[in-house]
Amino acid sequence: MxxxxxxxxxSSTYTYLISCPDSGKTALIDPxxxxxxxxxxxxxxLGLKLDYSIxxxxxxxxxxxxxxxxxxxxxxxxxPAIDELPCADIGVREGEPLRIxxxxxxxxxxxxxxxxxxxYLIDNGTHKLLFSGDALLIEACGRTxxxxxxxxxxYHSIHEKFFTLPDETLVYPCHDYEGRCITTIGxxxxxxxxxxxxxxxxxxxxxxxxxxxxxxRKIDFAVPGNERCGECPDNVPEQYRKPCERGDQG
Numbered sequence: 709m710x711x712x713x714x715x716x717x718x719s720s721t722y723t724y725l726i727s728c729p730d731s732g733k734t735a736l737i738d739p740x741x742x743x744x745x746x747x748x749x750x751x752x753x754l755g756l757k758l759d760y761s762i763x764x765x766x767x768x769x770x771x772x773x774x775x776x777x778x779x780x781x782x783x784x785x786x787x788p789a790i791d792e793l794p795c796a797d798i799g800v801r802e803g804e805p806l807r808i809x810x811x812x813x814x815x816x817x818x819x820x821x822x823x824x825x826x827x828y829l830i831d832n833g834t835h836k837l838l839f840s841g842d843a844l845l846i847e848a849c850g851r852t853x854x855x856x857x858x859x860x861x862x863y864h865s866i867h868e869k870f871f872t873l874p875d876e877t878l879v880y881p882c883h884d885y886e887g888r889c890i891t892t893i894g895x896x897x898x899x900x901x902x903x904x905x906x907x908x909x910x911x912x913x914x915x916x917x918x919x920x921x922x923x924x925r926k927i928d929f930a931v932p933g934n935e936r937c938g939e940c941p942d943n944v945p946e947q948y949r950k951p952c953e954r955g956d957q958g
Contacts, residue, residue: 719770728809735760739773764841768927775938795937820862821850859916
């Protein structure tokens, strides 16, 4: 498997390239509009054609690069089917793997951060790789105070869908804010301050309810824009409009 982890610094978002070396079929998981041209340049350097862009959920902290990448490469836009987005080319559901050449990407319905969140699991024959989206982060987890988020639901998603995986499963989150790149299921079960060391549901809910996090600075345009697969709404503030320009270089 060809694999790259890419980073967009303004929203601290990781985008993941996965490609089947036998067929050349290629996907990007959670691309960002701001770095769409960078992603295209990287694909060209690797001699790859983008087939799919795949989002884990409707993001509130950045605009997805899905629509721009389709314009630039002809790729197909994939979102969880439960979102029922008219703009999506393909809707994915748990129990219906997506084939990327010889790779199988298994959607996992993991609500809690948002009500429709999905993670994605690949077994490459050597390791299991979990692309956990915003549900499980490195020694943290996604917030649950907006977009139909619910702490108890997230707790069950993580325990039932993630913590039942082998401890050595590699976890690649959608975000990290401290320069970290990867974790494992075993590490999160042992070290995650919100979920690890056998934290109970009640303890987790109390932790999440007491966080008092700031209002997301891009949510007012990111959510409606991502409901249209990355179209820039009219209300994007001037300081964030540059990526909306067709000539943006990422």
